[in-house]
Amino acid sequence: MATTRWLTAEQQRAWRAYLESTKVLFDALDRQLQREADMPHAYFEVLVRLSEAEQRSLRMSELADLTLSSRSRLSHAVARLEERGWVVRTKHETDGRGQIATLTDAGFAVLESAAPGHVDTVRRYVIDGLSDEQLEQLAAIGETIIARVERGPADPECLDPGA
Structure with missing residues (x-):
């Protein structure tokens, strides 16, 4: 059995600073998007990934991989986005089991509206510091x-x- 290589005090400091910084940053991003765009950061990420895709469309499985979401969590998020009219799902043309998520014009408009506040928050807490x-x-x-x-x-x- 391998011997555990415990972290030194400096390694522990770096590790904990990294963990805490990612937690507080994502909390701040989520609060900003909830307040200004009425959506959690996870929904924003789905809209961004779809906006960057060819024809604003991706297979659900690919979208799950890109957003690091489980298939069930992504399906739930996309269902909420569909309710808002921001995304539509269709069956894959050649694979009856596959589904395609497509960003609607309304979803793209919401993303365009939400992006400036998101970028300002990223600048404030990360880039400009x-x-x-x-x-x-x-x-x-x-x-x-x-x-x-x-x-x-x-x-x-x-x-x-x-x-």
Whole structure:
């Protein structure tokens, strides 16, 4: 059995600062979107992903992957967005089991209206408080974490303490 490599005091400080910062940031983003656009951040993310897709449409399974949502959680969110007239679901043309989510013109208008407040909040709490060097470091740190998680825990680089 492997010996646990406990975090040093400085590693623990960095880890906890990262965790707390992501929690308070996403809480602030969610509150801002609820207040100004009457939607949670998760719905905003769905609208953004659809707006960036070709013909503003994605398979539900792909949308779930992009938003890091379970299929059931995404289905519930899209149902709420459909009720508001912001998204429509249709059957996939060739795969009877698949569904396509499409951003409506009304949904795109809501997204356009909500985006400036969201960007202002991101600027206020993240972008404008960091130097160009810190922003570059933040991007590199995020990209490194994403790459390691995507490779998975069995990847030799994730198992190597020096990696």
